[in-house]
Amino acid sequence: MTTKPPRSDPGAGAPMKDWYDAAGVRGGTRRTFHRELEEGLVFFPPELVPYLAHEAVRTLPDSASRELTVRHLYQFLLSATELETRVVNRGAELIAGNRLGFEVPRSHRLDAYKIYCDEGYHSLYSLDLADQIATVTGIPIPRWDYGGFVEQLDLAAHTILPDEPTLAHLLQTIVFETLITAVLNEVPTNPGVVTAVRDVTRDHARDEGRHHRFFAGFFHLLWSQLEPALRTRVGHALPPLIEACIAWDAAPVRSSLLLAGLDEATADGVLRDVYGGTATASRIGAVAQATRRMCESAGVLDLPAVRETFAVHGIE
Numbered sequence: 478m479t480t481k482p483p484r485s486d487p488g489a490g491a492p493m494k495d496w497y498d499a500a501g502v503r504g505g506t507r508r509t510f511h512r513e514l515e516e517g518l519v520f521f522p523p524e525l526v527p528y529l530a531h532e533a534v535r536t537l538p539d540s541a542s543r544e545l546t547v548r549h550l551y552q553f554l555l556s557a558t559e560l561e562t563r564v565v566n567r568g569a570e571l572i573a574g575n576r577l578g579f580e581v582p583r584s585h586r587l588d589a590y591k592i593y594c595d596e597g598y599h600s601l602y603s604l605d606l607a608d609q610i611a612t613v614t615g616i617p618i619p620r621w622d623y624g625g626f627v628e629q630l631d632l633a634a635h636t637i638l639p640d641e642p643t644l645a646h647l648l649q650t651i652v653f654e655t656l657i658t659a660v661l662n663e664v665p666t667n668p669g670v671v672t673a674v675r676d677v678t679r680d681h682a683r684d685e686g687r688h689h690r691f692f693a694g695f696f697h698l699l700w701s702q703l704e705p706a707l708r709t710r711v712g713h714a715l716p717p718l719i720e721a722c723i724a725w726d727a728a729p730v731r732s733s734l735l736l737a738g739l740d741e742a743t744a745d746g747v748l749r750d751v752y753g754g755t756a757t758a759s760r761i762g763a764v765a766q767a768t769r770r771m772c773e774s775a776g777v778l779d780l781p782a783v784r785e786t787f788a789v790h791g792i793e
């Protein structure tokens with residue numbers, strides 16, 4: 478990165494200014510799961526578990542579908558624990574620790590430490606809820622690697638921006654924190670979902686709304702600090718970085734399908750149909766809209782051919 482003099486930070490502090498009163502980690506309630514309150518409810522909306530509708534999965538007994546849904550929830554929760562502490566907080570700490578190669582305004586450093594606290598708490602309650610559900614339902618949390626995507630992300634970052642590892646990690650954090658995922662929006666308002674799952678998701682969504690505004694603003698500051706040549710490289714690096722952040726980790730799904738009784742060939746066929754081909758491409762456009770708007774407003778898309786690179790990756 479550069480050593481250009483720091484600019485003022487208009488709006489810094491605003492997204493996180495109520496943090497001491499509003500953040501979940503400051504005043505939130507521990508959410509508890511009770512079997513007796515959950516009769517007839519689902520652990521995750523079936524429309525957000527795309528393989529449940531696959532013809533090879535529909536033939537499974539109801540008990541296997543229920544276990545698949547619970548393990549999908551486990552993957553959602555446990556991948557969040559990995560994402561928050563290993564990816565988002567890696568970027569938050571770079572900002573908070575003032576280790577970006579330019580002087581980070583004090584207000585941004587303070588906000589980044591608030592986010593660091595939030596994400597640690599999100600990891601805690603995500604694992605806590607999975608643990609409670611496993612205890613009550615008797616459906617164990619399989620000892621799989623729920624953070625395999627972190628290595629894949631690091632590999633992608635190294636390929637896309639090989640000589641800028643710090644910047645690549647920071648951009649990954651900004652991308653993750655500005656993507657709009659259906660889960661955080663839809664689960665809290667779905668009355669058919671188990672209450673503790675809705676409550677935890679709502680708690681998380683509230684914090685993430687503040688994070689989103691902080692990182693969208695921070696991106697503008699970061700962008701102002703990059704030299705022109707690096708701006709162009711970052712402009713072309715962002716779409717593949719976004720794509721890498723959106724890719725779903727299929728390994729735990731495959732293991733879950735095998736556990737449900739599918740043979741290996743059938744499980745692989747389900748994964749191909751549900752996550753392969755154009756599935757990620759069709760999802761990326763919707764999930765990355767807010768990230769794209771952030772780039773647009775910072776001027777990223779005005780650089781030569783960058784708009785085309787976004788379009789090639791399905792972000793338009």
Ligand SMILES: [Fe+2]
Nearest residue numbers: 561596599685
């Ligand atoms: Fe979070």
Ligand SMILES: [Fe+2]
Nearest residue numbers: 565654685688
């Ligand atoms: Fe966050």
